[in-house]
Amino acid sequence: MYLKKIKLAGFKSFVDPTTVLLPSNLISVVGPNGCGKSNIIDAVCWVMGENSPKYLRGESLADVIFNGSTTRKPVGQCSVELIFDNQDGSIGGEYAKYGEISIKRILTRDSDSAYYLNGTHCRRKDIVDIFLGTGLGSRSYSIIGQNMIARIIEAKPDEMRVYLEEAA
Amino acid sequence: MYLKKIKLAGFKSFVDPTTVLLPSNLISVVGPNGCGKSNIIDAVCWVMGENSPKYLRGESLADVIFNGSTTRKPVGQCSVELIFDNQDGSIGGEYAKYGEISIKRILTRDSDSAYYLNGTHCRRKDIVDIFLGTGLGSRSYSIIGQNMIARIIEAKPDEMRVYLEEAA
C-alpha cells in the first residue's frame, strides 16, 4: 500500500482545488517560508480523523477552512481526499479486494465533518479502523511535524513513558 | 565598550586553556554539530554570574567542569575570563577610569565559585552590579541561546508578560 494522491480544496492556504501527485518513494516538498508546505502535512493528519485544533496548529476546528487573504474572501467549506494504492491488499478486512482506496473528509463552517470511504458516507470510526494495524494514524510515528523532534528532546522521563504507552 | 577576549580553561569541552580573540563587530562561530560552539556562549553566561544549572544545560553546577572524554580524565577546576575594552568609559562608577576591564570566575569541584574583577577577588554581586544599566547580564536579551527563540514562540500570554517584566 502507498499514497498515490492528495486532493485539497479550501483547506488552509490551499483555497483552490489542488491535486498532489506522489509518484515515488522519495518525495521532497520545497518552497520558501510560509508558502504552505506544513499545511499539506496538516491536511493528511486532518483527513485521518485528527480532531484536536492544537495538533492542527489552530485555535478551533474551523481554522482549517481558508479564512481569506488580502485578495480573496474566506470560503465556507474545505475538503481533503487521500487516494491509496492497495494492490498488495495490505489494508485488510472488507476493503482488501479494492485496488484503490479513497478516504475523504469535508467540513463546512456551520456543521460537523462528513467522512467518505471510496465515495460512500461513513463514520470517523470507520476511517480510524481501516488504519488499525498498519502503523498509520493521525498521531502515529509516521507523521513527524515541525515540533515533534523538539518535543521528544525536551520530554522529561514521565512524558517519555507516555509516548511509549501511546505507541504500545 | 566591547568584548575583546574570552579565556576558557577546563570549562565543559574546552579542557585545554583557550583564548578566543574578538577583533571586530561581526564574528561568526562555525563548526560541526557537538564541537563546542554553544559551550562558548554558556561560558559567557556563567562568568557573568549565572547560577542555575538549567540555564547552563546541566543538572548541577559542577557540570560546567570538564568531566572527561574517551582519552582524557576529568579535571578538578574550570575558569572563564572576559576581557572588555572600556576606552569609552561606558562601564561606569569606580571602573570608568580603566581602559580595560577583566572579569573572571573560577570553580573547583569541592568549593564555591570565586569571582575576580581586574585581578582582585570580589563578590558575585560586584560583577552583577557593573553590568547594571548596560543591557548586559546572564539572562538579558543580549544572549539568545539555541532554545530562546522556541521559548518565545511557544510562550502563552501569561508567560510573555513575565518576559516583559524581566526586561523592565
Added chain:
Amino acid sequence: TRARLRDTYDKVNENFQTLFPTVFGGGKAYLELTDDNLLEAGVSVMACPPGKRNSTIHLLSGGEKTMTAIALIFSIFQLNPAPFCLLDEADAALDDANVLRFCKLIKTMAEKTQFIFISHNKLAIEMAEHLLGVTMHEPGVSRLVSVDIQEAIDLAGNE
C-alpha cells in the same frame, strides 16, 4: 497492559541500541527506567556520541539531540512500520555530515516505506526522486509548481 508496555519498551530499546550507532557512525545509546515498577516509572534517554562520555540527552548539543531524537522516533516507528512517513524539516539543526547520515538512513528505509519530506537543505533535496514545489505567488494562496533540482534548491532558499 503491563506486559504490553514491557514488550514495547524492550523492543524500542533494542531498536534504539542498534539504530543510534548507525545514525551517529558509532557511539552507543539506550533507554533506562527511573523506577522498577514499569507502570510508575519514567523513561530516561541515555546517549553517548562517539568519543564522548555517557550522559542523558539533555547534556548533548543541539545537533546531537536532534540525531538522538530521530534515532528514537524511528525505533518506535519500526515497531509497526507504516506504508508512508511524513517528515517536516527533521534536518533543521544538522550540519552536512549529519544530514548525509540522515539521508542514508532514509534511503535504506525507503525500500519499504514511502517518504514525503520537507527540507531547506540542499543535500536532503538532492536525495529525492521527485520534487514538489509550493509557492505563494498570489499572497496568502498556496499553489503547486513543477520544479527541477536546481529550481528546487533556489526555491527552498539555499541560494
Added chain:
Amino acid sequence: TRARLRDTYDKVNENFQTLFPTVFGGGKAYLELTDDNLLEAGVSVMACPPGKRNSTIHLLSGGEKTMTAIALIFSIFQLNPAPFCLLDEADAALDDANVLRFCKLIKTMAEKTQFIFISHNKLAIEMAEHLLGVTMHEPGVSRLVSVDIQEAIDLAGNE
C-alpha cells in the same frame, strides 16, 4: 512597578511595530493585552506577514514564527542596547530570503553593537568580518582553528 511595566510594554510595542515590517519587508504586528489590568493581563503577540490576514503568532508557519520572535527579541533588546549580543543559530528555520533580511538587520545594528553569532547557513557566515572555527579533532576536546571563508562553509557543513 505598574507604571514601569506600562512604560516597558508601550516602548516594546512601539519598537515591535516598526521592526516587524523591516524584518518581513512589509506586513504589520503588535502586542495586545488580554485584560485591562496590566498587572494581571497576559500579552498576546499579533503578527500579519505581508499579504496575509491577521492572526496570533501560533497560526504562522515555522519560519514566520522565527522571524516574528527575532523582531520581538530585538524590540526588547533596543530598550537598553547592550554593547555585545550573542546569537546561537537564530536563523535555523529560515529560508534564504529571510536569512538575507535577518543579515541586513544584524549589519545595521552592528554599527553600535558587537555581534558574535553561531550559524550553519552559508549566507549568514559570509556576512561575518571574522570567522572563528571550532573543531573536536580529539574526541570530546574542543579547540579553536583559524579558518577562511571557504573552509568555514565546509566546516559548518554547507558543502
